[in-house]
Amino acid sequence: KQEVTQIPAALSVPEGENLVLNCSFTDSAIYNLQWFRQDPGKGLTSLLLIQSSQREQTSGRLNASLDKSSGRSTLYIAASQPGDSATYLCAVIGAQGGSEKLVFGKGTKLTVNP
Amino acid sequence: EPEVTQTPSHQVTQMGQEVILRCVPISNHLYFYWYRQILGQKVEFLVSFYNNEISEKSEIFDDQFSVERPDGSNFTLKIRSTKLEDSAMYFCASSTARQNIQYFGAGTRLSVL
Numbered sequence: 001k002q003e004v005t006q007i008p009a010a011l012s013v014p015e016g017e018n019l020v021l022n023c024s025f026t027d028s029a030i031y032n033l034q035w036f037r038q039d040p041g042k043g044l045t046s047l048l049l050i051q052s053s054q055r056e057q058t059s060g061r062l063n064a065s066l067d068k069s070s071g072r073s074t075l076y077i078a079a080s081q082p083g084d085s086a087t088y089l090c091a092v093i094g095a096q097g098g099s100e101k102l103v104f105g106k107g108t109k110l111t112v113n114p
Numbered sequence: 115e116p117e118v119t120q121t122p123s124h125q126v127t128q129m130g131q132e133v134i135l136r137c138v139p140i141s142n143h144l145y146f147y148w149y150r151q152i153l154g155q156k157v158e159f160l161v162s163f164y165n166n167e168i169s170e171k172s173e174i175f176d177d178q179f180s181v182e183r184p185d186g187s188n189f190t191l192k193i194r195s196t197k198l199e200d201s202a203m204y205f206c207a208s209s210t211a212r213q214n215i216q217y218f219g220a221g222t223r224l225s226v227l
Contacts (some may be wrong), residue, residue, distance in 0.1 A: 031213050040177050043220035101159035
Protein backbone atom coordinates (compact mmCIF):
# COMPACT_ATOMS: atom_id res chain seq x y z
CA LYS A 1 0.00 0.00 0.00
CA GLN A 2 1.39 3.37 -1.04
CA GLU A 3 2.32 5.72 1.80
CA VAL A 4 3.37 9.34 1.25
CA THR A 5 5.33 11.20 3.89
CA GLN A 6 6.22 14.87 4.03
CA ILE A 7 8.96 16.28 6.22
CA PRO A 8 9.03 18.67 7.98
CA ALA A 9 5.43 18.97 9.15
CA ALA A 10 5.95 22.71 9.61
CA LEU A 11 8.55 25.22 8.49
CA SER A 12 9.00 28.89 9.33
CA VAL A 13 11.39 31.06 7.30
CA PRO A 14 12.12 34.76 6.86
CA GLU A 15 10.99 36.46 3.67
CA GLY A 16 13.42 36.14 0.77
CA GLU A 17 14.84 32.79 1.78
CA ASN A 18 15.04 29.88 -0.66
CA LEU A 19 13.56 26.69 0.75
CA VAL A 20 13.00 23.03 0.00
CA LEU A 21 10.02 20.88 0.93
CA ASN A 22 10.42 17.11 0.92
CA CYS A 23 8.10 14.30 -0.09
CA SER A 24 8.78 10.57 -0.02
CA PHE A 25 6.67 7.64 -1.18
CA THR A 26 7.05 3.96 -0.40
CA ASP A 27 6.15 2.42 -3.77
CA SER A 28 8.26 3.75 -6.63
CA ALA A 29 5.80 2.45 -9.24
CA ILE A 30 4.05 5.77 -9.74
CA TYR A 31 2.41 7.27 -12.81
CA ASN A 32 2.88 10.88 -11.76
CA LEU A 33 3.34 13.14 -8.76
CA GLN A 34 1.46 16.35 -8.12
CA TRP A 35 2.24 19.22 -5.73
CA PHE A 36 -0.65 21.24 -4.30
CA ARG A 37 -1.07 24.29 -2.16
CA GLN A 38 -3.85 24.48 0.46
CA ASP A 39 -4.78 27.73 2.18
CA PRO A 40 -6.61 27.49 5.54
CA GLY A 41 -10.21 26.34 5.07
CA LYS A 42 -9.81 26.38 1.31
CA GLY A 43 -9.47 23.92 -1.52
CA LEU A 44 -6.38 22.50 -3.17
CA THR A 45 -4.59 24.46 -5.87
CA SER A 46 -2.50 22.39 -8.25
CA LEU A 47 1.03 23.78 -8.54
CA LEU A 48 3.02 21.29 -10.59
CA LEU A 49 2.63 17.81 -12.02
CA ILE A 50 5.64 15.63 -12.81
CA GLN A 51 5.21 12.55 -14.97
CA SER A 52 7.15 9.46 -13.88
CA SER A 53 9.45 9.83 -16.90
CA GLN A 54 10.39 13.40 -15.97
CA ARG A 55 13.05 14.63 -13.56
CA GLU A 56 11.71 18.10 -12.86
CA GLN A 57 9.11 20.74 -13.63
CA THR A 58 9.30 24.49 -13.17
CA SER A 59 6.66 27.18 -12.78
CA GLY A 60 7.82 30.67 -11.87
CA ARG A 61 9.62 30.55 -8.52
CA LEU A 62 8.70 26.88 -8.03
CA ASN A 63 10.76 23.91 -9.11
CA ALA A 64 9.76 20.33 -8.40
CA SER A 65 12.12 17.41 -8.85
CA LEU A 66 11.42 13.70 -8.91
CA ASP A 67 13.72 10.77 -8.16
CA LYS A 68 11.37 7.88 -8.74
CA SER A 69 13.84 5.11 -7.96
CA SER A 70 14.52 6.47 -4.49
CA GLY A 71 10.89 7.43 -3.92
CA ARG A 72 11.51 11.13 -3.41
CA SER A 73 10.39 14.50 -4.65
CA THR A 74 11.33 18.00 -3.59
CA LEU A 75 9.60 21.32 -4.09
CA TYR A 76 12.02 24.23 -4.23
CA ILE A 77 10.62 27.72 -3.62
CA ALA A 78 12.91 30.59 -4.55
CA ALA A 79 12.86 34.00 -2.88
CA SER A 80 9.97 33.15 -0.58
CA GLN A 81 7.24 35.74 0.09
CA PRO A 82 4.64 36.05 2.87
CA GLY A 83 2.00 35.16 0.27
CA ASP A 84 3.63 31.73 -0.07
CA SER A 85 2.43 30.89 3.46
CA ALA A 86 0.18 27.83 3.11
CA THR A 87 0.22 24.06 3.49
CA TYR A 88 1.95 22.26 0.63
CA LEU A 89 0.77 18.76 -0.21
CA CYS A 90 2.30 16.18 -2.45
CA ALA A 91 0.32 13.33 -3.95
CA VAL A 92 1.08 10.39 -6.23
CA ILE A 93 -0.93 8.26 -8.62
CA GLY A 94 0.18 4.63 -8.69
CA ALA A 95 1.17 3.06 -11.98
CA GLN A 96 -0.29 -0.35 -11.27
CA GLY A 97 -3.77 -1.38 -12.28
CA GLY A 98 -4.57 1.89 -14.02
CA SER A 99 -5.36 3.59 -10.71
CA GLU A 100 -6.70 7.13 -10.85
CA LYS A 101 -6.59 7.94 -7.16
CA LEU A 102 -4.23 10.47 -5.70
CA VAL A 103 -2.52 9.31 -2.50
CA PHE A 104 -1.65 12.33 -0.39
CA GLY A 105 0.93 13.18 2.21
CA LYS A 106 -0.11 15.12 5.28
CA GLY A 107 1.58 18.26 4.06
CA THR A 108 4.15 20.79 5.17
CA LYS A 109 2.79 23.98 6.72
CA LEU A 110 4.95 26.85 5.52
CA THR A 111 5.06 30.24 7.22
CA VAL A 112 7.04 33.02 5.55
CA ASN A 113 7.64 35.88 7.97
CA PRO A 114 7.91 39.47 6.67
CA GLU B 115 -9.91 30.58 -15.56
CA PRO B 116 -12.36 27.63 -15.39
CA GLU B 117 -12.82 26.17 -11.94
CA VAL B 118 -14.59 23.39 -10.08
CA THR B 119 -17.51 24.77 -8.08
CA GLN B 120 -18.90 23.12 -4.95
CA THR B 121 -22.07 23.89 -3.03
CA PRO B 122 -22.82 24.43 -0.24
CA SER B 123 -19.59 25.64 1.34
CA HIS B 124 -20.79 24.43 4.74
CA GLN B 125 -23.49 21.89 5.53
CA VAL B 126 -24.69 21.10 9.02
CA THR B 127 -26.85 18.01 9.51
CA GLN B 128 -28.16 15.75 12.21
CA MET B 129 -26.82 12.21 12.55
CA GLY B 130 -28.88 9.78 10.48
CA GLN B 131 -29.98 12.38 7.93
CA GLU B 132 -29.23 12.18 4.22
CA VAL B 133 -27.03 14.83 2.62
CA ILE B 134 -26.22 15.63 -0.97
CA LEU B 135 -23.06 17.50 -1.80
CA ARG B 136 -22.97 19.16 -5.19
CA CYS B 137 -20.19 19.86 -7.63
CA VAL B 138 -19.95 21.45 -11.05
CA PRO B 139 -16.77 20.17 -12.69
CA ILE B 140 -14.84 22.09 -15.33
CA SER B 141 -16.95 21.95 -18.48
CA ASN B 142 -14.75 19.93 -20.84
CA HIS B 143 -13.58 17.47 -18.19
CA LEU B 144 -14.67 13.85 -18.35
CA TYR B 145 -13.28 12.33 -15.15
CA PHE B 146 -14.68 13.23 -11.75
CA TYR B 147 -13.56 12.49 -8.22
CA TRP B 148 -14.55 12.90 -4.59
CA TYR B 149 -12.02 13.12 -1.77
CA ARG B 150 -12.44 13.94 1.88
CA GLN B 151 -10.22 15.40 4.59
CA ILE B 152 -11.03 14.84 8.23
CA LEU B 153 -9.72 17.70 10.34
CA GLY B 154 -5.98 17.34 10.91
CA GLN B 155 -5.68 14.28 8.67
CA LYS B 156 -4.61 13.49 5.12
CA VAL B 157 -6.79 14.03 2.10
CA GLU B 158 -8.31 10.62 1.25
CA PHE B 159 -9.68 9.33 -2.04
CA LEU B 160 -13.32 8.23 -2.06
CA VAL B 161 -14.38 7.54 -5.63
CA SER B 162 -13.71 8.22 -9.30
CA PHE B 163 -16.39 8.42 -11.98
CA TYR B 164 -16.26 8.27 -15.77
CA ASN B 165 -18.83 7.71 -18.47
CA ASN B 166 -21.63 7.49 -15.91
CA GLU B 167 -19.94 4.72 -13.98
CA ILE B 168 -17.78 4.38 -10.92
CA SER B 169 -14.29 3.51 -12.15
CA GLU B 170 -12.56 3.17 -8.80
CA LYS B 171 -13.57 3.44 -5.15
CA SER B 172 -11.88 3.16 -1.79
CA GLU B 173 -12.86 1.04 1.18
CA ILE B 174 -14.30 4.20 2.76
CA PHE B 175 -16.89 4.41 -0.04
CA ASP B 176 -19.37 1.88 1.37
CA ASP B 177 -23.08 1.41 0.73
CA GLN B 178 -23.89 4.64 2.56
CA PHE B 179 -22.26 6.61 -0.25
CA SER B 180 -23.39 7.07 -3.83
CA VAL B 181 -22.47 9.34 -6.70
CA GLU B 182 -24.47 10.58 -9.63
CA ARG B 183 -24.19 12.83 -12.64
CA PRO B 184 -27.85 13.83 -12.89
CA ASP B 185 -27.35 16.14 -15.87
CA GLY B 186 -24.59 17.42 -18.13
CA SER B 187 -23.04 19.71 -15.57
CA ASN B 188 -23.57 18.48 -12.00
CA PHE B 189 -21.82 15.72 -10.09
CA THR B 190 -23.19 14.78 -6.68
CA LEU B 191 -22.13 12.79 -3.64
CA LYS B 192 -24.93 11.43 -1.46
CA ILE B 193 -24.49 10.12 2.05
CA ARG B 194 -27.61 8.17 2.96
CA SER B 195 -27.48 8.13 6.74
CA THR B 196 -24.78 10.39 8.12
CA LYS B 197 -22.62 9.41 11.07
CA LEU B 198 -20.58 11.62 13.36
CA GLU B 199 -17.41 10.31 11.72
CA ASP B 200 -18.56 11.58 8.32
CA SER B 201 -17.75 15.10 9.51
CA ALA B 202 -15.02 16.29 7.16
CA MET B 203 -14.18 18.59 4.27
CA TYR B 204 -15.33 16.97 1.03
CA PHE B 205 -13.52 17.92 -2.16
CA CYS B 206 -14.67 17.38 -5.71
CA ALA B 207 -12.08 17.23 -8.49
CA SER B 208 -12.14 16.83 -12.25
CA SER B 209 -9.70 15.99 -14.99
CA THR B 210 -9.59 15.92 -18.78
CA ALA B 211 -8.14 12.42 -18.88
CA ARG B 212 -7.35 9.52 -16.62
CA GLN B 213 -4.21 10.07 -14.56
CA ASN B 214 -3.97 13.68 -15.73
CA ILE B 215 -3.88 16.80 -13.52
CA GLN B 216 -6.83 16.85 -11.14
CA TYR B 217 -8.36 20.25 -10.41
CA PHE B 218 -10.06 20.64 -7.05
CA GLY B 219 -12.97 22.68 -5.84
CA ALA B 220 -12.94 24.75 -2.64
CA GLY B 221 -14.69 21.98 -0.73
CA THR B 222 -17.84 21.50 1.34
CA ARG B 223 -17.39 21.35 5.09
CA LEU B 224 -19.85 18.76 6.43
CA SER B 225 -20.62 18.90 10.14
CA VAL B 226 -22.66 16.00 11.53
CA LEU B 227 -24.18 16.71 14.96
